[in-house]
Amino acid sequence: MLTMGPGGIEVVHCVYTGPRPSFMYPESTHSTYTLLGVEAGSFEFEIMSQRGRAAFGDLVLCPPDTLFKRKAEEDVTFHVFHFHWSMKEPPGSAHIPVGKVAIRDTERLLSTYAYLRKLQKKIGRMSSAKYLTIPLLLDLLFLCEMEREFAVKGKDSSDPIMQLAAGYIHRHLFEEISLKHIADKLGIGQSQLTRRFHSAYGSTPVEYITRLRLEEVKRLLLETDETLDAIAYRCAFESGSYLSRVFRAKIGTTPSGFRQNYRI
Structure with a gap:
């Protein structure tokens, strides 16, 4: 676990997969946070009271012990993180968001995805590879926080x-x-x-x-x-x-x- 201040973050599982016509499991509940980032394709999701459609540029987050339903609408390529967050609160925010966050800084998002793809080749062969995914996960959460700031300031212009x-x-x-x-x-x-x-x-x-x-x-x-x-x-x-x-x-x-x- 990477210790950060009063707590830390631990990546339990990180995978990149696709294109694939469907999810292996249409619904699941995990003891960890789940973050799913779409590189290509799209899917419908339901988390608690939130329902929607996620496509390229979207990050979908599900809290622990919560049912996550999804259904691919077409071939989908995506990244998935399962992680524990033991910090008292995320940096700059009172909580990790739930549901879909549309990221406008797609160049930074694509850069993070590219590093994740490279690391996937090493996970399983290199003991530190999973550890190296932590700053990339933090970058995705940072992008989520920036979108929250835009929304608070009335600059939510996602299309x-x-x-x-x-x-x-x-x-x-x-x-x-x-x-x-x-x-x-x-x-x-x-x-x-x-x-x-x-x-x-x-x-x-x-x-x-x-x-x-x-x-x-x-x-x-x-x-x-x-x-x-x-x-x-x-x-x-x-x-x-x-x-x-x-x-x-x-x-x-x-x-x-x-x-x-x-x-x-």
């Missing part, structure tokens, strides 16, 4: 339709993405999609897609010896030369310069 758009982008990030197709699926026009997406996430869909793809490009530059053309193909850029131009414009250096300067 469920745009969450669906972001979820679609995330699932198809390295494929050809048509904004018209997304808009048609959501039953809105392209201009409305762009305007509402910018309002929800601070960037247009095209900027959002490019930024996420470039994050994967940076990872591949640092962690592999793949050629720029190969990385461009994997990350849905039309060519290595086009990727190089975009990378320099957005990151401020060339891919080769980035690899040389930041590789350890």
Whole structure:
């Protein structure tokens, strides 16, 4: 257990799974807190008096000894934490939330998910891997607290339709993405999609897609010896030369310069 002030937090179980068409158990009750974060797909849930639908960008939290019902609406990919919280109160809050929390800072959320996926490969082989998930869990709870602060200050501007758009982008990030197709699926026009997406996430869909793809490009530059053309193909850029131009414009250096300067 990681001790923090008057108490601590202990991750009992942490898993990443999917895509899968359904949950192994449609309902369960645990002696721990449960946090379920959706990477792709969606599901219906019921916790106490709260019912709803969770999709990409949503965290669903269930307190100990409480029935958690869920039903997948489509193939779903998700992270699950079961954890004990023995602190007198969470940092900056009187309680851990119950039910769904929609996270607007999806870039930070995706970064946390990416670290969790990497750690999943080590859990079971590395005794400290579960311990390393604790700061990632705390980051997810921090994002929940930030959303609570936004709501208290009257800045709750979450847009469920745009969450669906972001979820679609995330699932198809390295494929050809048509904004018209997304808009048609959501039953809105392209201009409305762009305007509402910018309002929800601070960037247009095209900027959002490019930024996420470039994050994967940076990872591949640092962690592999793949050629720029190969990385461009994997990350849905039309060519290595086009990727190089975009990378320099957005990151401020060339891919080769980035690899040389930041590789350890």
